[in-house]
Amino acid sequence: MNESSTPFKRHLRDFWIAFRRNKLGLLGGFLVLTAIILALFAPLLTPYQPTEVIRDEKGRGLTFAPPSVHGPLGTDDAGRDVWTQLIYGARISLTVGFMAGFIAMFVGSLFGILAGYFGGRVDNLLMRITDVLLVIPDLPLMLVLVATVRQMELNISPLVVLTAVIGLLYWTSTARLIRSQVLTIKERQFVDRARAIGAGHMHIIRKHILPQIMPLIVANTVLVLSIAILIESGLAFLGLGDPTKPSWGTMLNFAFDRSAITNGAWWFYLPPGLAIVWVSLGCVLLGNVLEEMLNPRLTGHHLEDGQSMIAVSGKRSE
Amino acid sequence: MTDALRPGSGQALLSARHLTTEFHLADKTVARALEDVSFDVLPGQTVGLVGESGCGKTTTLMSVMRLLPSNGRITAGNVYFNGNDLLALSERDMRAHRWKDMAIIFQGAMNALNPVLRIGDQIREAILLHDLMDRAAADRRVDELLELVGIPRGRRDQYPHQYSGGMRQRAMIAMALACSPDLLFADEPTTALDVMIQAQVLELLKEIQKKLGLAIVLVTHDLGVVAEMCDTVVVMYGGKVAEYGSAELVYNQPQHPYTQRLLESFPDLNRPPDSANRDLATIPGTPPRLNALPPGCRFSPRCHMSMDVCAQVTPGKVNVSTGSGVLHQVACHLLNEQEINK
Amino acid sequence: MSAELILEVRNLYKHFPMRQSLLNMFRRRRQEVVRAVDGVSFEIKKGEVLALVGESGCGKTTIARTLIGLEKATGGEILFKGQGVGGDDDTSISLKKLRQRAQVVFQDPYESLNPRATIYDIVSEPLVVHDLIKDDQDRHERVKRALEEAGLRPADDYLLRYPHELSGGQRQRVVIAGAMVLDPELLLADEPVSMLDVSIRAEILNLLNALRRSRGVSILFITHDLGTVGYFADRLAVMYLGRIVEVGPTAEVLKNPQHPYTKALLSVVPAANPKQRRKMVILSGETPNPINLPSGCRFHPRCPVAMEACRATDPSLVELGKGHQAACLLAK
Numbered sequence: 004m005n006e007s008s009t010p011f012k013r014h015l016r017d018f019w020i021a022f023r024r025n026k027l028g029l030l031g032g033f034l035v036l037t038a039i040i041l042a043l044f045a046p047l048l049t050p051y052q053p054t055e056v057i058r059d060e061k062g063r064g065l066t067f068a069p070p071s072v073h074g075p076l077g078t079d080d081a082g083r084d085v086w087t088q089l090i091y092g093a094r095i096s097l098t099v100g101f102m103a104g105f106i107a108m109f110v111g112s113l114f115g116i117l118a119g120y121f122g123g124r125v126d127n128l129l130m131r132i133t134d135v136l137l138v139i140p141d142l143p144l145m146l147v148l149v150a151t152v153r154q155m156e157l158n159i160s161p162l163v164v165l166t167a168v169i170g171l172l173y174w175t176s177t178a179r180l181i182r183s184q185v186l187t188i189k190e191r192q193f194v195d196r197a198r199a200i201g202a203g204h205m206h207i208i209r210k211h212i213l214p215q216i217m218p219l220i221v222a223n224t225v226l227v228l229s230i231a232i233l234i235e236s237g238l239a240f241l242g243l244g245d246p247t248k249p250s251w252g253t254m255l256n257f258a259f260d261r262s263a264i265t266n267g268a269w270w271f272y273l274p275p276g277l278a279i280v281w282v283s284l285g286c287v288l289l290g291n292v293l294e295e296m297l298n299p300r301l302t303g304h305h306l307e308d309g310q311s312m313i314a315v316s317g318k319r320s321e
Numbered sequence: 322m323t324d325a326l327r328p329g330s331g332q333a334l335l336s337a338r339h340l341t342t343e344f345h346l347a348d349k350t351v352a353r354a355l356e357d358v359s360f361d362v363l364p365g366q367t368v369g370l371v372g373e374s375g376c377g378k379t380t381t382l383m384s385v386m387r388l389l390p391s392n393g394r395i396t397a398g399n400v401y402f403n404g405n406d407l408l409a410l411s412e413r414d415m416r417a418h419r420w421k422d423m424a425i426i427f428q429g430a431m432n433a434l435n436p437v438l439r440i441g442d443q444i445r446e447a448i449l450l451h452d453l454m455d456r457a458a459a460d461r462r463v464d465e466l467l468e469l470v471g472i473p474r475g476r477r478d479q480y481p482h483q484y485s486g487g488m489r490q491r492a493m494i495a496m497a498l499a500c501s502p503d504l505l506f507a508d509e510p511t512t513a514l515d516v517m518i519q520a521q522v523l524e525l526l527k528e529i530q531k532k533l534g535l536a537i538v539l540v541t542h543d544l545g546v547v548a549e550m551c552d553t554v555v556v557m558y559g560g561k562v563a564e565y566g567s568a569e570l571v572y573n574q575p576q577h578p579y580t581q582r583l584l585e586s587f588p589d590l591n592r593p594p595d596s597a598n599r600d601l602a603t604i605p606g607t608p609p610r611l612n613a614l615p616p617g618c619r620f621s622p623r624c625h626m627s628m629d630v631c632a633q634v635t636p637g638k639v640n641v642s643t644g645s646g647v648l649h650q651v652a653c654h655l656l657n658e659q660e661i662n663k
Numbered sequence: 664m665s666a667e668l669i670l671e672v673r674n675l676y677k678h679f680p681m682r683q684s685l686l687n688m689f690r691r692r693r694q695e696v697v698r699a700v701d702g703v704s705f706e707i708k709k710g711e712v713l714a715l716v717g718e719s720g721c722g723k724t725t726i727a728r729t730l731i732g733l734e735k736a737t738g739g740e741i742l743f744k745g746q747g748v749g750g751d752d753d754t755s756i757s758l759k760k761l762r763q764r765a766q767v768v769f770q771d772p773y774e775s776l777n778p779r780a781t782i783y784d785i786v787s788e789p790l791v792v793h794d795l796i797k798d799d800q801d802r803h804e805r806v807k808r809a810l811e812e813a814g815l816r817p818a819d820d821y822l823l824r825y826p827h828e829l830s831g832g833q834r835q836r837v838v839i840a841g842a843m844v845l846d847p848e849l850l851l852a853d854e855p856v857s858m859l860d861v862s863i864r865a866e867i868l869n870l871l872n873a874l875r876r877s878r879g880v881s882i883l884f885i886t887h888d889l890g891t892v893g894y895f896a897d898r899l900a901v902m903y904l905g906r907i908v909e910v911g912p913t914a915e916v917l918k919n920p921q922h923p924y925t926k927a928l929l930s931v932v933p934a935a936n937p938k939q940r941r942k943m944v945i946l947s948g949e950t951p952n953p954i955n956l957p958s959g960c961r962f963h964p965r966c967p968v969a970m971e972a973c974r975a976t977d978p979s980l981v982e983l984g985k986g987h988q989a990a991c992l993l994a995k
């Protein structure tokens with residue numbers, strides 16, 4: 004039966020119609036989408052490799068060439084094309100950010116759902132873990148962890164380490180959010196009804212809890228993505244990235260190290276900085292709008308709800 | 322009680338005449354929530370407004386009080402209070418009538434009390450809002466009111482969550498009575514309460530009515546409550562008055578098929594089934610959507626008596642001749658007597 | 664007529680512990696409990712409708728929830744067709760099995776349907792949960808049949824809709840369809856019509872009545888509206904503060920109520936006719952909270968005919984003939 008696809012399509016269409024009207028949401032979507040497209044089609048958008056040194060006619064490396072001399076964004080201290088680095092860097096930044104964001108979201112949702120749904124001891128245990136993580140300052144801890152892993156020379160790519168550390172530390176707020184939502188949903192009568200017809204925990208979580216919090220998860224994922232990208236940039240800026248696969252943060256790190264600022268080479272440090280702002284702003288806008296739009300609609304009952312009438316009287320009388 | 326349906330006949334406290342109210346909806350259509358609604362409230366009388374959900378009961382009250390939400394407009398008709406046309410007043414003059422002459426207990430308001438303010442304080446604020454007296458006098462008034470509605474003095478300083486449903490409704494009644502109105506609108510005052518508490522609240526309304534000579538317009542969808550309380554009944558369907566008259570006549574000789582079916586579908590303890598397991602009468606179909614009303618009589622698509630003419634011509638109001646001259650009007654083609662002169 | 668017993672409840676207790684303040688814990692105060700259900704016994708025969716009436720908070724919903732295992736009974740025995748529920752021995756049935764044979768209809772049709780599931784998913788969910796479907800074809804057929812039986816015709820129009828696209832009455836029909844799709848032997852209907860409009864109330868009552876006749880399903884019909892009881896309950900049980908105070912054949916109890924509480928409750932049901940207004944026995948105050956129960960007869964503080972003895976003696980149900988029982992010292 005293909006019937007089940009129809010309501011979904013209807014949902015999607017309704018959603019798109021509402022979304023199209025929202026200017027901020029569209030802007031956010033545009034910002035994120037452009038970044039993704041640049042990253043995806045990077046090889047098509049530049050003739051160079053990110054590590055390739057641009058040489059002038061005499062075969063000398065073209066160092067610190069401003070945009071007027073070379074390419075759209077000039078070259079860096081080693082004569083590499085900044086535009087090329089920027090769009091290849093987008094691949095690294097976005098991949099690490101997205102992977103880390105998804106890990107965080109997954110762990111956070113899992114903890115939140117289990118804690119909220121089962122309550123009692125499970126809740127206590129999971130929430131204590133969350134609390135502990137919550138009180139330790141994130142950035143210093145991540146620094147220490149990444150540095151330690153690197154010291155151990157385990158032959159793991161630094162990017163994987165970064166992803167894992169961000170993903171496994173940055174889920175606490177999500178877990179709390181999801182948990183509180185699950186706590187209210189679990190009290191609702193349709194969950195009782197599901198229990199009363201004999202449904203098991205897994206069935207209830209899958210069919211009744213998840214669909215209600217999915218919008219929240221989606222919106223929150225987008226928000227967490229922006230934070231993951233920011234953190235990745237921060238850590239990479241501090242030199243914890245992979246120098247052979249520069250992300251935007253790594254670019255900034257290079258620019259800082261090679262005194263791009265004192266040299267006035269703005270085209271070296273501004274583009275990665277703006278790119279970070281571009282993507283995280285896009286995520287935040289998109290996330291906020293999604294959260295607002297996907298929030299489950301409150302439905303009242305006609306014999307009970309007087310709220311609207313009260314509001315009216317409050318507004319009109321005196 | 323002869324035909325009091327003439328404006329300014331001096332008798333009626335409140336008369337609504339041909340009241341028509343429209344709502345502008347988000348999809349740019351217009352919903353005519355009320356059309357040609359007329360009724361009278363005599364001093365000290367209780368009038369019941371009954372009908373299914375969405376038939377326009379609350380809208381009627383809001384139109385009369387001029388408290389419609391911003392997308393609502395009264396497009397035709399008049400409302401006379403003691404002979405003054407309320408719709409002609411400025412908002413400021415209207416405000417002078419509200420609460421002092423007529424007060425309202427909003428639908429569901431008892432669940433919307435401010436949870437962080439003491440009940441007594443909330444009533445006092447309501448009094449002070451109307452600029453009638455100073456703080457000390459208002460405080461004394463609160464005590465009077467609480468005594469009137471039977472809330473022990475010791476509970477004045479409690480919060481809404483410490484009150485049960487019945488007590489909260491009493492507090493709402495006290496609040497509505499703050500400025501000693503002549504007319505009280507009560508919108509579904511007992512809907513969320515169970516029978517015993519409902520009986521207490523209804524009893525309280527009766528007592529207060531006797532003590533203060535108050536006229537009451539009671540909105541409810543419970544036919545039993547109306548029968549218990551009201552002298553006159555307005556049965557509404559789809560924004561129009563289907564049947565209007567003295568409660569005795571409307572209940573015992575209902576003329577409109579809608580009223581007849583409504584009464585038959587009401588599970589009445591005192592009319593137990595002759596044979597066990599007899600089915601209750603039902604009204605098939607659903608009430609009309611207001612922005613897509615059927616032509617002719619609004620009840621015709623659901624009516625078991627409907628004729629060809631019903632789907633074409635809107636029936637006018639007809640006086641049911643009872644000989645005694647007691648008020649009883651019906652808007653149905655089944656009754657073909659002279660139309661009431663407008 | 665000694666019909667088969669579907670449900671037997673013996674001395675059912677459900678006490679909710681109150682949250683205890685730290686101070687009281689420190690003072691070693693006894694843990695206070697809400698005695699929501701406090702020793703209730705009744706039975707339902709095959710095809711019978713038992714109405715359970717009483718004021719808000721007297722424990723009606725708690726009984727239904729305990730019966731279906733949503734709450735764990737504090738004490739007492741629940742036998743479904745003579746078998747205990749969830750025990751280890753062979754004579755008891757599993758909770759899951761019980762939840763197949765008995766179904767609940769909740770009060771609030773606006774809350775008891777998952778807003779993000781289609782009607783098709785909702786009605787077929789019990790079949791999925793109990794693994795009773797052969798294939799999609801079968802599933803489709805059975806959902807359609809259930810919907811049509813519940814009065815939603817043509818069923819195809821409803822399958823793909825969401826609950827918010829339906830009216831209150833239609834939603835309650837969906838709930839009933841979802842309950843009947845398993846062909847249960849017992850339906851626990853917790854105020855199924857109290858949130859519906861008058862004209863729709865009658866339709867839902869007729870529907871339940873029709874199901875009882877066609878399927879022979881037994882119904883525990885919970886309500887606080889005595890008006891609806893006369894129409895289709897075979898027997899009537901009146902509850903006050905966690906106890907059944909009067910029970911008997913509906914007509915008998917309505918005509919000849921013996922407990923003062925039943926009398927009061929009957930007297931305040933408004934008649935749908937202004938000519939039949941009569942003296943109401945209005946009890947003052949509200950149902951007290953079931954934490955500190957009065958001594959003796961728990962009704963005595965509100966009872967209009969209480970005697971001195973009522974303060975001391977807690978009356979139990981006495982047989983008055985034809986299965987009519989009342990728990991009052993005056994009932995003979």
Ligand SMILES: Nc1ncnc2c1ncn2[C@@H]1O[C@H](COP(=O)(O)OP(=O)(O)OP(=O)(O)O)[C@@H](O)[C@H]1O
Nearest residue numbers: 305344354373374375376377378379380381390611
């Ligand atoms: N602000 C509004 N905008 C648009 N339509 C409205 C508005 N308020 C009410 N309506 C419509 O007007 C009609 C009459 O509503 P009203 O609230 O008066 O009904 P009611 O008889 O009081 O019903 P209930 O018993 O549910 O309280 C309904 O169809 C409702 O949908």
Ligand SMILES: Nc1ncnc2c1ncn2[C@@H]1O[C@H](COP(=O)(O)OP(=O)(O)OP(=O)(O)O)[C@@H](O)[C@H]1O
Nearest residue numbers: 679697699718719720721722723724725726887953
């Ligand atoms: N989970 C709970 N924890 C503590 N007390 C509870 C709980 N559930 C119910 N109670 C209490 O038990 C008593 C009986 O409640 P119940 O919901 O069974 O009443 P009811 O007869 O169904 O009332 P209503 O007509 O309002 O639905 C009430 O005093 C209620 O406050």
Ligand code: SF4
Nearest residue numbers: 960963966973991992
């Ligand atoms: S036993 Fe006494 S107090 Fe209880 S109901 Fe009977 S008369 Fe009233």
Ligand SMILES: [Mg+2]
Nearest residue numbers: 378379380428
């Ligand atoms: Mg209303």
Ligand SMILES: [Mg+2]
Nearest residue numbers: 723724725853
């Ligand atoms: Mg209940």
